[in-house]
Amino acid sequence: MLESFKKHIASRLAFLNSSKLLIAISGGIDSVVLTHLCYKMGLNVALAHCNFNLRGEESDADEAFVLQFAEALDVEVFVENFDTKAYASDGKLSIQMAARELRYRWFEALATQLQFDYVLTAHHADDNLETFLINFTRGTGIEGLIGIPEVNDIFVRPLLPFSSQDILAYAKQNHLTWRDDSSNASTKYLRNKLRHEVIPVLKAINPTLLQNFQTTLNHLNDTIAIVDESMDAFLNKAIDNVSETSMTFKIAAFKEVENIKSYVYETFKIFGFTQWNDIENLLDAQSGKWVSSATHRLIKDRDFLLLSEIENAKPILQVILENASKIETPLGILNFEIVEGPQKSDSKTIFVDKDLLHFPLVIREKEEGDVFFPLGMQGKKKVSKYFKDEKFSLLDKEQARLLCSNNDIVWIIGKRADNRFKVTEKTKTILKITLE
């Protein structure tokens, strides 16, 4: 394998020869073999090991193993300990996502600070095949079928053409030792089923499965290159405006293409949407109609689709566009009007600093954990506490509606405005909102 590894580096990754490289090493067979191959080739490498402290003594034994391995090869090694569980719970991430984020962030920081040109990871052909099959069983698009990129920014995967069988053979031939990772049992279950039950049968059907898979990946990547090129051209025409929190798309651009659905899908797929028919219908819908994903909201606004990011999205009832003047709500009609000079808010009429609002505003019901800053009061208050203090009946509570900007409450409609949006000396544009 050393010979074919050398050939592979020479033909496709020759830039590694003259680079300072950091190898991400877990202590498992793949990263141990990658390290050994790079060492044998005389590449300029150092090692980086993350101890995620998720498996107690086992994690520490992995760390000790990596330190020993580095010493045996006389290669520099960096080790970082993470409190992965705390990071996951702070960021509301799965343990797996948290570990991934910590790992990649640390590698990037190390590379920047210590001038490593590239970080090598030990993904191989079977990883790629398993990822393909996992995505396939879940349902995916072409982007889920094209595998892990060989080079992605500073991350390089030199083992991608090699099978786990190649890697095991090399490890045995070179009398290498490695650590088996018992973690990640749920992913392991899935990958193990594929590895032991599905892939062997596919290989029996076609012994050159992995090479054929490589052919497929190459063709799919070629196809993606064409899609990307034509999407770039399309988005150049379609995008009207981009701000920090939103993007505006011209509906006319979608109407010009032959297959609208395809362009809708390609344009919005990275924003977590799944209701493709609804989005297609949005093109011809009334202004103010919208479709949400877990992270984004797409709103019809005259000749445009307005895409905005939503944090911790809550179910919304209505959307209010920047140019709205009159909106019918279950509580009555809301009027919006730009006015001159500061005036005092009351329960039915509020005056807010328009520049502090992030349009589109939304109207929604109260949700668990809602907090606001009641106008005229110091500090914040739970909306549930406010309801209680104001002696709201159960019906009052159910019928209460919140006017929000980016999930911040602007107004408990018809009841109490929020301090954060009030008119101050700095206000340039005053928006008057009245409940009829």
Added chain:
Amino acid sequence: MLESFKKHIASRLAFLNSSKLLIAISGGIDSVVLTHLCYKMGLNVALAHCNFNLRGEESDADEAFVLQFAEALDVEVFVENFDTKAYASDGKLSIQMAARELRYRWFEALATQLQFDYVLTAHHADDNLETFLINFTRGTGIEGLIGIPEVNDIFVRPLLPFSSQDILAYAKQNHLTWRDDSSNASTKYLRNKLRHEVIPVLKAINPTLLQNFQTTLNHLNDTIAIVDESMDAFLNKAIDNVSETSMTFKIAAFKEVENIKSYVYETFKIFGFTQWNDIENLLDAQSGKWVSSATHRLIKDRDFLLLSEIENAKPILQVILENASKIETPLGILNFEIVEGPQKSDSKTIFVDKDLLHFPLVIREKEEGDVFFPLGMQGKKKVSKYFKDEKFSLLDKEQARLLCSNNDIVWIIGKRADNRFKVTEKTKTILKITLE
């Protein structure tokens, strides 16, 4: 299943309700269930059964079963007997390909003659999934992963959203009987391995596998729509000229795109090529270089790529473009010159009617079965017979080279010209070819 079948027809294939339909029925469970569903829905159907006479009594029993089934439902039925083996050997086709060709040809003829609007076939979701996996194990591009089209010209597959499980359940519920097909063992081996060993594990990993697969197919089809649209635009620019036997592509068009390889692949993949790097290199190669597939040849000609169809392609040694004036060959230099007035060919110099030639000409060795029409003789002669009559030594035979147009011999170079290309009264352009 009848209800969901009705819904599917109503929502996606409503045109079937007012059409005259022919159902392709083998007697197997899938086509029996399709027939029964259409019958129950009251669609206007007739049946068409092919007896390929490949399994003796079994084939006849299938035919008898279909006749009986049609009578029980009181539905018109057409049966055709084919001598599939003879057709296969005549056309040098596999039995499977021959049966496929015969079947689709007959369906089309029936539909045309008897005014059927559509032909229904019983492909279902598991067929689609198996096809995906088979193509995947062989290595493919996106076109091998998008499944069987629901509607393709007059052919419609109304069972595509339904699984084999749905179909079996319906057959049992309705006490239907059907014939099991023992043929096609090699395909069956492959499909059986997938059906019994791979797909159940994938379904265990994800019980909604078939729905998720449908999602994947939809996304991939969306992607293909974008690729098709941009390839249409690209080919509009790239294609310079199309004749009955060839197409000319502007190399400049390939040089303008971002990812040349992708466009090379998408442009030429339907012509059976596999050497994508060679074709990419052709863009910058000398005029006269070429790459062949089993059916086509792509030749560099100045600023163009010339694609020509080749029947029963034989290995070629050299290619001669229309504008060539001097070509070095192992026999000496060939000179090409347009001349005025008729002159007499001899062994070293021939005069041919240029308009009868299909460029590019090729130079090749003699192959088994080669025949030509010796100039000045009546009728044709085997080249091997000519060699024998002329008392060619073994070395003479080995060194002999044939100048060919579309596989027809123009000249046994330096020896004897062919009658078919000689200059006549009708000749407008005389091409003089000399061997120095």
